[in-house]
Amino acid sequence: xxxxxxxxxxxxxxxxxxxxxxxxxxxxxxxxxxxxxxxxxxxxxxxxxxxxxxxxxxxxxxxxxxxxxxxxxxxxxxxxxxxxxxxxxxxxxxxxxxxxxxxxxxxxxxxxxxxxxxxxxxxxxxxxxxxxxxxxxxxxxxxxxxxxxxxxxxxxxxxxxxxxxxxxxxxxxxxxxxxxxxxxx
Amino acid sequence: xxxxxxxxxxxxxxxxxxxxxxxxxxxxxxxxxxxxxxxxxxxxxxxxxxxxxxxxxxxxxxxxxxxxxxxxxxxxxxxxxxxxxxxxxxxxxxxxxxxxxxxxxxxxxxxxxxxxxxxxxxxxxxxxxxxxxxxxxxxxxxxxxxxxxxxxxxxxxxxxxxxxxxxxxxxxxxxxxxxxxxxxxxxxxxxxxxxxxxxxxxxxxxxxxxxxxxxxxxxxxxxxxxxxxxxxxxxxxxxxxxxxxxxxxxxxxxxxxxxxxxxxxxxxxxxxxxxxxxxxxxxxxxxxxxxxxxxxxxxxxxxxxxxxxxxxxxxxxxxxxxxxxxxxxxxxxxxxxxxxxxxxxxxxxxxxxxxxxxxxxxxxxxxxxxxxxxxxxxxxxxxxxxxxxxxxxxxxxxxxxxxxxxxxxxxxxxxxxxxxxxxxxxxxxxxxxxxxxxxxxxxxxxxxxxxxxxxxxxxxxxxxxxxxxxxxxxxxxxxxxxxxxxxxxxxxxxxxxxxxxxxxxxxxxxxxxxxxxxxxxxxxxxxxxxxxxxxxx
Numbered sequence: 001x002x003x004x005x006x007x008x009x010x011x012x013x014x015x016x017x018x019x020x021x022x023x024x025x026x027x028x029x030x031x032x033x034x035x036x037x038x039x040x041x042x043x044x045x046x047x048x049x050x051x052x053x054x055x056x057x058x059x060x061x062x063x064x065x066x067x068x069x070x071x072x073x074x075x076x077x078x079x080x081x082x083x084x085x086x087x088x089x090x091x092x093x094x095x096x097x098x099x100x101x102x103x104x105x106x107x108x109x110x111x112x113x114x115x116x117x118x119x120x121x122x123x124x125x126x127x128x129x130x131x132x133x134x135x136x137x138x139x140x141x142x143x144x145x146x147x148x149x150x151x152x153x154x155x156x157x158x159x160x161x162x163x164x165x166x167x168x169x170x171x172x173x174x175x176x177x178x179x180x181x182x183x184x185x
Numbered sequence: 186x187x188x189x190x191x192x193x194x195x196x197x198x199x200x201x202x203x204x205x206x207x208x209x210x211x212x213x214x215x216x217x218x219x220x221x222x223x224x225x226x227x228x229x230x231x232x233x234x235x236x237x238x239x240x241x242x243x244x245x246x247x248x249x250x251x252x253x254x255x256x257x258x259x260x261x262x263x264x265x266x267x268x269x270x271x272x273x274x275x276x277x278x279x280x281x282x283x284x285x286x287x288x289x290x291x292x293x294x295x296x297x298x299x300x301x302x303x304x305x306x307x308x309x310x311x312x313x314x315x316x317x318x319x320x321x322x323x324x325x326x327x328x329x330x331x332x333x334x335x336x337x338x339x340x341x342x343x344x345x346x347x348x349x350x351x352x353x354x355x356x357x358x359x360x361x362x363x364x365x366x367x368x369x370x371x372x373x374x375x376x377x378x379x380x381x382x383x384x385x386x387x388x389x390x391x392x393x394x395x396x397x398x399x400x401x402x403x404x405x406x407x408x409x410x411x412x413x414x415x416x417x418x419x420x421x422x423x424x425x426x427x428x429x430x431x432x433x434x435x436x437x438x439x440x441x442x443x444x445x446x447x448x449x450x451x452x453x454x455x456x457x458x459x460x461x462x463x464x465x466x467x468x469x470x471x472x473x474x475x476x477x478x479x480x481x482x483x484x485x486x487x488x489x490x491x492x493x494x495x496x497x498x499x500x501x502x503x504x505x506x507x508x509x510x511x512x513x514x515x516x517x518x519x520x521x522x523x524x525x526x527x528x529x530x531x532x533x534x535x536x537x538x539x540x541x542x543x544x545x546x547x548x549x550x551x552x553x554x555x556x557x558x559x560x561x562x563x564x565x566x567x568x569x570x571x572x573x574x575x576x577x578x579x580x581x582x583x584x585x586x587x588x589x590x591x592x593x594x595x596x597x598x599x600x601x602x603x604x605x606x607x608x609x610x611x612x613x614x615x616x617x618x619x620x621x622x623x624x625x626x627x628x629x630x631x632x633x634x635x636x637x638x639x640x641x642x643x644x645x646x647x648x649x650x651x652x653x654x655x656x657x658x659x660x661x662x663x664x665x666x667x668x669x670x671x672x673x674x675x676x677x678x679x680x681x682x683x684x685x686x687x688x689x690x691x692x693x694x695x696x697x698x699x700x701x702x703x704x705x706x707x708x709x710x711x712x713x714x715x716x717x718x719x720x721x722x
Contacts, residue, residue: 038204104230107231110234139402139409145439158201158205159201169235
């Protein structure tokens with residue numbers, strides 16, 4: 001067994017980069033995921049985007065919109081991914097992407113607010129539903145793995161979780177209209 | 186409206202399949218078609234947002250640690266099993282072709298830019314910058330060297346989730362989680378604390394998980410190890426490959442890139458596996474029982490890798506019993522002096538017990554009953570069965586460090602004696618009659634608290650060159666004889682000894698005296714591989 005001797009310390013530049021990236025990381029990821037629904041593909045594209053942003057960080061002008069710049073890079077990474085995969089794994093072509101840009105950015109920018117509402121809605125879920133979400137999102141189990149663990153079909157797993165998603169979505173939408181008192185029934 | 190609701194449900198289902206890479210081409214086309222509708226797209230974006238945010242809501246899962254997998258949950262899943270309409274689910278697909286820059290090809294990332302690795306690590310851990318939960322304590326460390334950005338790590342520090350990676354460049358640290366799990370980490374290692382587990386970017390660690398904390402999970406970039414009541418070691422390479430060694434209980438391994446279909450294997454006690462990230466294969470390998478650090482004690486400098494014995498010859502040489510010594514030294518029974526140089530000293534005893542300034546050794550003595558029962562411990566225990574001797578004794582030493590340049594050996598001039606010393610290079614204490622040495626069992630217990638002392642084990646031998654001589658071997662506990670073998674001759678073979686030791690026993694003494702031939706000189710006795718055998722804590 002060999003240990004690793006590549007000790008890597010954060011530079012001042014990388015710390016600045018992280019400080020800019022962290023607040024928009026979820027938004028960047030959501031943008032990618034809208035166009036590329038596979039989690040694994042989105043993860044890979046996000047890695048490539050981050051690597052490109054870091055490599056080109058000296059081109060970024062302090063004070064300008066970092067998210068906008070990141071999304072510009074992400075758009076081209078997504079299109080490049082689409083070309084490499086014969087457009088089989090991305091949902092929108094370049095023309096479509098331009099046409100839906102406004103609605104996409106609207107949902108990207110609503111993410112922070114939805115996050116706070118989601119936290120409150122999650123706390124109202126019954127424990128067994130939280131447990132299922134924990135398996136899926138904290139333990140990062142696939143639907144297939146959860147199905148195998150409980151000896152049920154994959155279909156019943158993702159449909160159950162989809163139902164929980166719908167409940168949470170309703171809760172988030174209601175609380176945005178009427179405030180905190182609404183939650184899953 | 187029903188048609189719209191039906192489409193929205195279909196979108197939801199197809200998104201679920203697509204997220205896990207389980208969607209086929211036809212289904213993907215269906216999803217694309219449905220998303221030409223603006224309302225459908227709005228719903229779709231909202232669902233994606235939920236997915237993204239759920240992955241980022243760890244504090245809620247942390248609060249929910251105590252919920253078991255209940256029958257109610259299974260029933261809920263089974264309900265859907267009964268009523269869900271059929272939808273085509275593709276069979277498990279073969280793994281996707283490896284990309285040139287894969288998520289876990291961190292070597293490539295490092296080569297492209299040195300800062301990216303740390304950036305990625307910080308991103309993982311700062312996703313909830315306001316959520317920090319105290320879950321563990323740094324309870325001990327030996328010779329630690331932490332990275333500059335962790336240089337405030339001290340014993341007693343509380344460790345929290347979501348506080349960034351911890352980089353241990355070298356040394357060993359022991360972390361104790363509030364739920365009873367202990368983790369030993371040996372540098373070089375980069376890791377971070379999780380609510381019910383630990384993330385290991387690379388390096389190695391050993392976990393001891395009590396039954397009250399089942400489900401403790403060690404995660405690496407390409408694997409997850411879920412505890413089922415165990416002790417296990419994990420080693421993770423920078424390139425994503427990892428090894429699991431299970432010493433007790435069992436561990437469920439999930440291997441493979443996240444989001445893809447993963448390979449699983451239950452690894453049980455005495456088994457070990459290696460996950461090769463490049464080939465995406467799990468291979469059985471021999472288990473390593475004494476490689477991972479399993480406990481440390483900074484007060485005594487002890488780093489324990491699972492050894493089941495404490496070597497007393499190592500202690501005679503100045504070690505701590507875990508083969509840590511690197512030097513030869515001589516202990517003189519007449520005075521208690523310890524010297525690295527051999528000297529021919531006056532060997533006549535003064536009927537006094539002499540404390541020794543060494544860890545784990547209480548004292549030494551030249552046994553003789555001519556002036557009453559000799560004291561053989563610092564607590565005043567007496568050796569009441571001590572025979573009468575000529576009251577002379579000479580230096581004791583660990584034969585592992587036989588040195589040809591030492592004058593004694595040259596002067597001895599006995600080729601068989603030299604040969605025996607060479608043959609016994611490992612773990613023997615040379616004791617020429619008449620001498621005794623006492624070990625402090627309580628001090629040894631304090632330093633080696635990972636196990637309880639169950640017995641003393643050794644083999645006794647009289648130097649074969651002296652067929653005309655006889656010597657006696659004794660093993661005492663608190664001055665009481667627990668073993669004796671008298672008139673051992675050079676022609677005798679090695680005699681094994683096992684002496685049980687209880688928690689109340691305080692001192693172990695090894696003694697060699699002249700035999701009944703009443704001849705002094707050339708009484709070269711050996712306690713071969715003298716060890717204290719440990720049982721479980």
